[in-house]
Each structure stands twice: as structure tokens, then as C-alpha cells.
Amino acid sequence: MTKVHEKDTVAVPCVERASGRVPLPGSKSVTHRAFILAALGDGESTIENALDAEDTRITASALQALGADVSWQGTTVRIRPPQKRWRSPAAAVWVGNSGTSLRLLTGLAAAGRGTFVFDGTQRLRERPIGALADALEALGVTVRFPERRGYPPVVIESRGLRGGTVCVDASQSSQYLSSVLLAVTRASGPVTVSWREVSSFPYVEVTLQMMARAGLMFRKTGPSEIVVEAPQVVRSFHYTVEGDCSSASYFWAAAALTAGSVLTYPVSHETLQGDCAFLDVLTSMGCRVEWTEEGVGVHGPKELRPVDVDMNRMPDMVPTLAVVASCAEGTSRIRNVAHLRIKESDRLKAVAAELSKLGVRVEEWPDGLVIQGPPRHGAVIETYDDHRIAMSFAVLGLRVPGMVILEPRTVRKSFPGFWDTLFELVHGST
Numbered sequence: 001m002t003k004v005h006e007k008d009t010v011a012v013p014c015v016e017r018a019s020g021r022v023p024l025p026g027s028k029s030v031t032h033r034a035f036i037l038a039a040l041g042d043g044e045s046t047i048e049n050a051l052d053a054e055d056t057r058i059t060a061s062a063l064q065a066l067g068a069d070v071s072w073q074g075t076t077v078r079i080r081p082p083q084k085r086w087r088s089p090a091a092a093v094w095v096g097n098s099g100t101s102l103r104l105l106t107g108l109a110a111a112g113r114g115t116f117v118f119d120g121t122q123r124l125r126e127r128p129i130g131a132l133a134d135a136l137e138a139l140g141v142t143v144r145f146p147e148r149r150g151y152p153p154v155v156i157e158s159r160g161l162r163g164g165t166v167c168v169d170a171s172q173s174s175q176y177l178s179s180v181l182l183a184v185t186r187a188s189g190p191v192t193v194s195w196r197e198v199s200s201f202p203y204v205e206v207t208l209q210m211m212a213r214a215g216l217m218f219r220k221t222g223p224s225e226i227v228v229e230a231p232q233v234v235r236s237f238h239y240t241v242e243g244d245c246s247s248a249s250y251f252w253a254a255a256a257l258t259a260g261s262v263l264t265y266p267v268s269h270e271t272l273q274g275d276c277a278f279l280d281v282l283t284s285m286g287c288r289v290e291w292t293e294e295g296v297g298v299h300g301p302k303e304l305r306p307v308d309v310d311m312n313r314m315p316d317m318v319p320t321l322a323v324v325a326s327c328a329e330g331t332s333r334i335r336n337v338a339h340l341r342i343k344e345s346d347r348l349k350a351v352a353a354e355l356s357k358l359g360v361r362v363e364e365w366p367d368g369l370v371i372q373g374p375p376r377h378g379a380v381i382e383t384y385d386d387h388r389i390a391m392s393f394a395v396l397g398l399r400v401p402g403m404v405i406l407e408p409r410t411v412r413k414s415f416p417g418f419w420d421t422l423f424e425l426v427h428g429s430t
Helices: 028-039 054-065 099-110 130-137 174-186 202-213 245-258 274-284 315-325 338-342 347-357 387-396 408-413 418-428
Strands: 009-012 019-023 045-048 069-073 076-080 113-119 142-144 154-159 164-170 191-198 218-222 225-228 238-240 261-265 288-291 296-299 308-310 331-335 361-365 368-372 403-406
Touching: 019 245, 019 418, 028 045, 028 054, 028 076, 028 099, 028 174, 028 202, 028 245, 054 069, 054 076, 054 099, 054 408, 099 113, 099 130, 099 154, 099 174, 130 142, 130 164, 130 174, 164 174, 174 191, 174 202, 174 225, 202 218, 202 274, 245 261, 245 274, 245 296, 245 315, 245 387, 245 418, 274 288, 274 296, 274 315, 315 331, 315 338, 315 347, 315 368, 315 387, 338 347, 347 361, 347 368, 347 387, 387 403, 387 408, 387 418, 408 418
Parallel strands: 019 261, 045 238, 164 191, 308 331
Antiparallel strands: 009 403, 045 076, 069 076, 113 154, 142 154, 191 225, 218 225, 261 296, 288 296, 331 368, 361 368
């Protein structure tokens, strides 16, 4: 790994055409869910090609604090849950600024017995979890918020989840629904889980597909209703995590922005991840996408076309799309992503502010952005302690001269090898 992580800034060099092969780390969303399924297991499970990054380490450390045995050997992780019940630590379980860790672990704790406290950074304390608490309370769990109702720190007091019915409001985060679906497999009886509006529903589909692969029994009884059999125990398993499409998106964008050709691997056309639908957006902008047995290649056009697109199902792709759209010939509109305001940063505000620094015309709407480029010059980019802001604007620097990224270390959250991978692509490109 380069020493970029030790620097306060990094200057991104331009390339004429980004071209090359990019190996991907394991999927962040799949790794988190594999860890939780292993924690619900009856013995030691092995997860290969796990993402080794700040957020997944947080989940693993939290499981250890709750009594699981967790060992890392490279990207292979072995997890064995405690034989009896989860430990109730005297101190709060620290989850940093990992919203995924907080939400999935809150459900896991509710499925146990005891008192559990979760806390994190100041930014995490600004990210709501009240709707998940409401769902868990409907299943017999007591949830308290010592400082601010609906926000961390959160205290879970549980004697186990009861069977019955629960309706989850997942309009702010699909992870509320994923958390409940995983947790209720340990309820005292079957649970009918229904939901209202769900943001980024493909992540729920990832959860359901992984539950099915783990042998958990459930059935869909309506368009917004699932009956989960309970109690169930996951049989110990061996699972290989697929390559991360979110991480791949930055290098797909590199090809799009520079009329280059980039192959990302390993990722299959049968991927679990909804973020791969970003390829369809790039296709509509003029890119050519080519699937192979090894992975997927993106070939950028001479001129990018603007788009008007609902990004609710893949909100993590919005910063990447925004920088690509800033170089399109015309005006682009990104819609239906109001929930981006409660991510690691207010991503709509952050993207609008940083694109404006480049001379791009940006309108910030409550649920999206209107973007008309092109960028007129480079700038020093504030990253807001948000990995996706850092990586998106770094890729834009391949096309726009004079781009300097502040706090490059923030990429450790999801893609510690990002800078090495980016500079290897630069050095191998024309």
C-alpha cells in the first residue's frame, strides 16, 4: 500500500485514456451480511474474499465484543458465535460511523437476551435509527435512547423476539428491513414482516438471497410482505464474497470520463448487487458494456450524453454518476434520493458544493441534483469524511486538471486499496 493514506492531500494526475484491468475487493454489503449470518450460525463459518476495510472490521470487532470468536487471515474470516447467548458488554459497543454495522447489529442484539449498548462517532449520532427501534419494540424488545430519541447511542434490552407481525418503515434506509429480516429468524415463532416505502430495495434483495443460500426458510405472501419461519438456526457455512460493484463503479466512471477501456473483476452478470445496474445508466450515456467470464468491461464514448434518472435503487452510485454527468453534453437530473442526506455526509449537499467549485452549474433539490457542466477548472476537494465523495472526485481528476483531494485516508472505510489501484491504472494508461 502506498503512503497516500498518511498524507493530508493527494493530487490526481490526468490521463488521456484510462485503460487497464482492475481487481476488486470483496463486496462491502455482502461481507456485512455474511458476518451477521455467521453470527446466527450453529458453529464456525468461513467467509472468503471478505472485504477487509474499516466498516467490516468494525462489524467483526463488535461481534467479538458480543462474545463471538472472529479470526482474520488475509481476506478469509472465520466466525464462531458463542455457544449460549450473546455477551452483554459493560461498555458500549463501538460502531464508528458505520451505519450498516449499527443497524444490522442492533437487530442481532435484539434477537438475543440481555442489555446491549451501541454508540459511534458524532456523525453516526446524527443518523436516525428510530424506525428500526419501532419495529423491534413491536416484537417485544425495549429500546432506549439516552441522549436523543431515535438516534444513537441506542440501548437494547431484550428477552428475545416474539413471533407475530411487524411493519417496517424503511423509507430512510433499507437496512432497517434487512436487520429485521435477519433478526426474526431467532424469534419464538413465525413473523410476518411487511413494509411501507423502502429506499434502495436491491439491498433487501441481497439480504433475502443470502438468507436463502444459508438455508433459512421464508416465503413471500404479498408484494410487500414476507413470512419468516422461526425459530431457525443457520447451519455453519463456507461462503465466497463476490467483487464489489460499488468499488468497481469508480473505474467504470474512469473509462466513461476518458473514453477509455477498463475491465473490473471478479464480478458476474449474476451478481447479487443492485449497484451493477449503474452499468445501464452508463450505457444510456453512450458507454459500451461488455461482460466476460472474468468480469465486466466498460468502454467510454467520445462524448457523454446527459441523463434523467431515478437513483433510489442505487443511491451509493449518485456521487459517481454526478461527476460523470458533469462532463456530459447537456443537463442531467438525478432524482428520488433524499435519503442520501443521512449517509456518511449529506451527499447531495456535498456533491453540489464540490462540483460548484469546479465551475459546474448545479441545482440542489430536496431529493436530487440538476447538473450542467462541463467543469472549467480543478479545485481542492473537501471530502466530508465520506469515502464515496473522495473516490468519485478523485476519478474526475483523471479528466479535469488540478484536482486535489483532501483527507485521502477516508477511503479506508470501504476500499483501502483505492489509491494504489487508481495510480496503477494511471501508470498503465496512455
